[in-house]
Amino acid sequence: MTSQITTQLPLPPHFHPSKVGEIWRVPYQQRAAEAEAWTKQHNIKPAANDKTRICLLLIDVQNTFCIPGFELFVGGKSGLGAVEDNQRLCEFIYRNLGIITTIISTLDTHTATQIFHPIFWINSNGEHPTPAATTITPKDIDQGIWQVNPAVAHSITNSDYELLKKHAYHYLKQLSQNGKYPLIIWPYHSMLGGIGHALVPSIEEAIFFHNLARQTQTKFEIKGENPLTENYSILRPEVLLDFAQNPLAQKNINLIQQLLKFDAVIIAGQAKSHCVAWTIDDLLTEIQQIDPTLTQKVYLLEDCTSPVVVPGVVDYTEQADAAFSRFSTAGMHIIKSSATIAALF
Structure with missing residues (x-):
């Protein structure tokens, strides 16, 4: 790793941990100039020179999950989980600026009329399910507790309500048969074009600073826009085939291949129990099919x-802790953000 910095860097003056849970505008041009000066001050080389290529994969570090008061703030056990996580994550990025080759950030991306949002379903009184407190199973359909809202067929299946019902029922059955979480009705969140969809400013700023300091393009991966399937994992949707066994959605083959080419992949983000766990689980599945020893990276x-x-x-x-225990048993490394990354390789 002769072309990379092997010690942790200091935190740049612009980083304020107290602002991590707030919304504000990143001053791009100012940060770009500071990144250039920081590069010279600490002799940070372009990422293209890296002998050991390290990827930081950030899962859904968006306002909708990470800012208190937003739609699906991940409070964790402490009640401030995502804010505390992102304080540590920002510090991790800045301290390891000269070591991280590429940052890939996922963006959970939704519109209103999707299978996991309230508008998609109604009961016999025409009422929508309560978000976060409602799960829907095939049994609920059979018993008439919930049904697909006929009005949404106009937007999704060109007004073919019977087709939409077949899609939905098949989807619920696939979730139960494949060991997935049952369909959870979530609050409207990560809405495309809305402020909740954007990256948390503190993380966005750290990513931008890394982009400029290492002269390496940050990569963004969008997931979740298919109206007929959830997409917790960035690597694949919850269900791949529709009721007629035709493709419903696709695995993210390009990203899988990109990740496996790195010498190391470091993963963080929200939420540990859902999008993070499902992404890691899908990555583990791919690795086990290719070469189980790749879990070591x-x-x-x-x-x-x-x-x-x-x-x-x-x-x-x-469930989250059990998943991480399983990943560790498979050969993946569980580390803390305070670890000296250079010493791991």
Whole structure:
């Protein structure tokens, strides 16, 4: 790793941990000039020179999940989970600026009329399900508790309501047969074009600073826009085939191949119990089909991710911890953001 910095860097003056849970505008041109000066001051080389290529994969570090008061803020056990995670994550990026080759950031991306949003479903009174407190199973359809809202067929299946019902029922059955979470009705979140969809400013700023300092393009991966399937994982949707066994959505083959070409992949983001766990699980599945020893190149930042916890409603801490334990057993490394990354390779 002769072309890379082997010690941790200091935090740049512009970083303020107290602002991580706030919304503000990143001053791009100012940060670009500061990044150039920072590069000269600390002799940071372009990422193209890296002998050991390290990817930081950030899962859904967006306002909708990471800012208190937003739609699906991930509070974790502490109640401030995502804010605390992102304070550590920003510090991790800045301290390892000269070591991280590429940052890939995923963006959960939705519109209103999707299978996991309230508008998609109604009961016999025409009422929509309560978000975050409602799951829907095939049994609920059979018993008439919930049905697809006929009005949404206009937008999704060109007004073919029977076709849409077939799609939905097949989807629910596939979730139960494949060991996935049942369909959860979520609050409207990560809405395309809205402020909730944007990256948390502190993370966006750190990513931008890295982009300029290392002269390497940040990569963004969009997921979740298909109206007929959830897409917790960036690597594949929850269900791939429709009721007629035709492709419903596709695996993200290009990203899988990109990740496996790196010497190391470090993963953080939100939420530990859902999008993070499902992404890692899908990556593990791909690795096991190719070469199980490749798990050794995957590192999980356990203190930069939190589970979904809605006090008095749901708590996915146990499921999240069980998933990370399974990933560790498979050969992946569980590390903390304070670790000296250069010493790991």
